[in-house]
Amino acid sequence: MLEDDNELMSKAIEPDSDLDEENKQMNHELIKKHRAIIDKVQKNQQLTQHNLRLIRDANEIHLNDEINSSGHHEQAIELDNWLDLMIELPAKQAFEILEDHLHRDSGTPVLVFRALHTLWEEVTPNDVPEKPSFDSEGKCFKCGSRVSFADVTDTLVFVGDEIVKRHDGDITNRNCVRCNYPKQYSEYKDHDSS
Numbered sequence: 001m002l003e004d005d006n007e008l009m010s011k012a013i014e015p016d017s018d019l020d021e022e023n024k025q026m027n028h029e030l031i032k033k034h035r036a037i038i039d040k041v042q043k044n045q046q047l048t049q050h051n052l053r054l055i056r057d058a059n060e061i062h063l064n065d066e067i068n069s070s071g072h073h074e075q076a077i078e079l080d081n082w083l084d085l086m087i088e089l090p091a092k093q094a095f096e097i098l099e100d101h102l103h104r105d106s107g108t109p110v111l112v113f114r115a116l117h118t119l120w121e122e123v124t125p126n127d128v129p130e131k132p133s134f135d136s137e138g139k140c141f142k143c144g145s146r147v148s149f150a151d152v153t154d155t156l157v158f159v160g161d162e163i164v165k166r167h168d169g170d171i172t173n174r175n176c177v178r179c180n181y182p183k184q185y186s187e188y189k190d191h192d193s194s
Protein backbone atom coordinates (compact mmCIF):
# COMPACT_ATOMS: atom_id res chain seq x y z
CA MET A 1 0.00 0.00 0.00
CA LEU A 2 2.80 2.37 0.99
CA GLU A 3 4.71 1.58 -2.18
CA ASP A 4 1.63 2.27 -4.31
CA ASP A 5 1.07 5.55 -2.52
CA ASN A 6 4.72 6.50 -2.99
CA GLU A 7 4.42 5.78 -6.69
CA LEU A 8 1.42 8.12 -6.97
CA MET A 9 3.18 10.82 -5.00
CA SER A 10 6.41 10.45 -6.96
CA LYS A 11 4.43 11.15 -10.12
CA ALA A 12 2.96 14.24 -8.52
CA ILE A 13 6.38 15.72 -7.75
CA GLU A 14 7.90 15.30 -11.19
CA PRO A 15 9.03 18.63 -12.66
CA ASP A 16 6.14 18.85 -15.16
CA SER A 17 3.48 18.27 -12.48
CA ASP A 18 1.28 21.28 -11.71
CA LEU A 19 1.44 20.72 -7.94
CA ASP A 20 2.67 23.77 -6.01
CA GLU A 21 6.00 23.76 -4.18
CA GLU A 22 4.52 23.40 -0.71
CA ASN A 23 2.59 20.28 -1.67
CA LYS A 24 5.59 18.84 -3.46
CA GLN A 25 7.60 19.31 -0.28
CA MET A 26 4.88 17.54 1.74
CA ASN A 27 4.89 14.63 -0.70
CA HIS A 28 8.67 14.39 -0.39
CA GLU A 29 8.42 14.18 3.39
CA LEU A 30 5.68 11.56 3.24
CA ILE A 31 7.59 9.41 0.77
CA LYS A 32 10.55 9.46 3.16
CA LYS A 33 8.32 8.44 6.08
CA HIS A 34 6.73 5.65 4.02
CA ARG A 35 10.15 4.31 3.03
CA ALA A 36 11.17 4.30 6.70
CA ILE A 37 8.06 2.26 7.57
CA ILE A 38 8.66 -0.22 4.73
CA ASP A 39 12.20 -0.57 6.05
CA LYS A 40 10.92 -1.26 9.56
CA VAL A 41 8.47 -3.88 8.31
CA GLN A 42 11.23 -5.64 6.39
CA LYS A 43 13.43 -5.67 9.48
CA ASN A 44 10.52 -6.88 11.60
CA GLN A 45 10.71 -3.84 13.86
CA GLN A 46 7.87 -2.55 16.00
CA LEU A 47 5.69 0.09 14.31
CA THR A 48 4.65 3.21 16.24
CA GLN A 49 1.07 4.48 16.47
CA HIS A 50 2.09 7.27 14.09
CA ASN A 51 3.39 4.69 11.59
CA LEU A 52 0.08 2.81 11.80
CA ARG A 53 -1.89 5.98 11.12
CA LEU A 54 0.22 6.71 8.02
CA ILE A 55 -0.43 3.16 6.81
CA ARG A 56 -4.17 3.68 7.32
CA ASP A 57 -4.03 6.89 5.24
CA ALA A 58 -2.15 5.16 2.44
CA ASN A 59 -4.57 2.22 2.52
CA GLU A 60 -7.57 4.46 2.00
CA ILE A 61 -7.30 4.60 -1.80
CA HIS A 62 -7.60 0.82 -2.03
CA LEU A 63 -10.25 0.68 0.68
CA ASN A 64 -12.46 3.12 -1.24
CA ASP A 65 -11.75 1.36 -4.53
CA GLU A 66 -14.98 -0.65 -4.40
CA ILE A 67 -14.89 -1.65 -8.06
CA ASN A 68 -11.46 -3.11 -7.23
CA SER A 69 -9.64 -1.53 -10.18
CA SER A 70 -6.31 -1.97 -8.41
CA GLY A 71 -7.00 -5.57 -7.39
CA HIS A 72 -6.16 -4.77 -3.75
CA HIS A 73 -9.62 -4.02 -2.33
CA GLU A 74 -9.96 -7.30 -0.39
CA GLN A 75 -6.50 -6.93 1.14
CA ALA A 76 -7.26 -3.32 1.99
CA ILE A 77 -10.34 -4.38 3.98
CA GLU A 78 -8.29 -6.95 5.87
CA LEU A 79 -5.52 -4.45 6.54
CA ASP A 80 -8.07 -1.92 7.77
CA ASN A 81 -9.57 -4.47 10.18
CA TRP A 82 -6.12 -5.30 11.48
CA LEU A 83 -5.36 -1.59 11.96
CA ASP A 84 -8.62 -1.25 13.93
CA LEU A 85 -7.15 -3.69 16.42
CA MET A 86 -3.72 -2.08 16.54
CA ILE A 87 -4.46 1.65 16.63
CA GLU A 88 -5.15 3.13 20.05
CA LEU A 89 -8.52 4.81 20.47
CA PRO A 90 -8.81 8.16 22.21
CA ALA A 91 -11.71 8.13 24.71
CA LYS A 92 -13.76 10.53 22.60
CA GLN A 93 -13.49 8.36 19.52
CA ALA A 94 -14.29 5.20 21.50
CA PHE A 95 -17.43 6.89 22.78
CA GLU A 96 -18.50 7.95 19.29
CA ILE A 97 -17.97 4.47 17.87
CA LEU A 98 -20.06 2.87 20.61
CA GLU A 99 -22.79 5.46 20.33
CA ASP A 100 -22.90 5.07 16.55
CA HIS A 101 -23.26 1.29 16.78
CA LEU A 102 -25.92 1.49 19.46
CA HIS A 103 -27.91 4.02 17.44
CA ARG A 104 -28.01 1.63 14.49
CA ASP A 105 -29.68 -1.02 16.64
CA SER A 106 -33.24 0.13 17.23
CA GLY A 107 -33.56 -2.33 20.11
CA THR A 108 -30.87 -0.71 22.27
CA PRO A 109 -32.39 0.05 25.70
CA VAL A 110 -32.17 3.64 26.95
CA LEU A 111 -30.28 2.32 29.95
CA VAL A 112 -27.33 1.42 27.71
CA PHE A 113 -27.04 5.04 26.53
CA ARG A 114 -27.30 6.19 30.12
CA ALA A 115 -24.44 3.84 31.08
CA LEU A 116 -22.37 5.14 28.20
CA HIS A 117 -22.89 8.72 29.32
CA THR A 118 -21.82 7.84 32.84
CA LEU A 119 -18.57 6.42 31.47
CA TRP A 120 -18.14 9.46 29.25
CA GLU A 121 -18.46 11.79 32.19
CA GLU A 122 -15.91 9.73 34.06
CA VAL A 123 -13.26 9.95 31.32
CA THR A 124 -13.88 13.65 30.69
CA PRO A 125 -14.17 15.26 34.15
CA ASN A 126 -14.01 18.78 32.73
CA ASP A 127 -16.19 17.91 29.77
CA VAL A 128 -13.16 18.26 27.55
CA PRO A 129 -11.95 15.06 25.94
CA GLU A 130 -8.29 14.27 26.55
CA LYS A 131 -6.73 13.95 23.15
CA PRO A 132 -3.11 12.98 22.83
CA SER A 133 -0.91 15.80 21.56
CA PHE A 134 2.24 13.75 21.20
CA ASP A 135 2.99 10.53 19.36
CA SER A 136 4.60 7.50 20.99
CA GLU A 137 8.04 9.01 20.38
CA GLY A 138 7.10 12.26 22.11
CA LYS A 139 6.73 14.29 18.93
CA CYS A 140 4.03 16.96 18.69
CA PHE A 141 1.26 15.75 16.36
CA LYS A 142 0.81 19.27 15.01
CA CYS A 143 4.36 20.37 14.24
CA GLY A 144 6.62 17.37 14.85
CA SER A 145 8.76 19.13 17.47
CA ARG A 146 10.12 17.01 20.33
CA VAL A 147 10.43 19.85 22.85
CA SER A 148 7.68 20.21 25.43
CA PHE A 149 7.09 21.93 28.73
CA ALA A 150 5.40 19.76 31.35
CA ASP A 151 4.33 20.08 34.95
CA VAL A 152 5.09 17.21 37.28
CA THR A 153 3.05 16.90 40.44
CA ASP A 154 4.93 15.06 43.17
CA THR A 155 3.27 14.31 46.47
CA LEU A 156 5.44 15.16 49.45
CA VAL A 157 4.86 13.74 52.91
CA PHE A 158 5.66 16.33 55.55
CA VAL A 159 6.16 15.59 59.26
CA GLY A 160 6.19 19.00 60.81
CA ASP A 161 8.53 20.97 58.56
CA GLU A 162 10.45 17.97 57.39
CA ILE A 163 9.85 16.09 54.14
CA VAL A 164 9.95 12.39 54.99
CA LYS A 165 8.77 10.91 51.76
CA ARG A 166 8.33 11.86 48.14
CA HIS A 167 5.97 10.08 45.74
CA ASP A 168 6.96 10.76 42.16
CA GLY A 169 4.04 12.32 40.38
CA ASP A 170 2.42 12.25 37.00
CA ILE A 171 3.20 14.52 34.11
CA THR A 172 0.36 16.97 33.53
CA ASN A 173 -0.14 19.93 31.22
CA ARG A 174 2.41 18.79 28.69
CA ASN A 175 2.59 21.39 25.93
CA CYS A 176 4.59 21.62 22.76
CA VAL A 177 6.96 24.58 23.10
CA ARG A 178 7.06 25.40 19.40
CA CYS A 179 3.24 25.50 19.12
CA ASN A 180 2.46 27.17 22.44
CA TYR A 181 5.49 29.24 23.43
CA PRO A 182 7.03 30.31 20.13
CA LYS A 183 9.11 33.03 21.79
CA GLN A 184 10.79 30.56 24.12
CA TYR A 185 11.24 27.98 21.41
CA SER A 186 14.39 29.61 19.96
CA GLU A 187 16.17 28.67 23.18
CA TYR A 188 15.44 24.96 22.67
CA LYS A 189 15.23 24.55 18.92
CA ASP A 190 18.65 22.89 18.74
CA HIS A 191 17.13 19.82 20.39
CA ASP A 192 14.92 19.29 17.36
CA SER A 193 17.71 19.53 14.84
CA SER A 194 20.07 17.17 16.65
Ligand SMILES: [Zn+2]
Binds near residue numbers: 141144177
Ligand atom coordinates in the same frame (compact mmCIF):
# COMPACT_ATOMS: atom_id res chain seq x y z
ZN1 LIG B 1 3.97 21.52 18.14
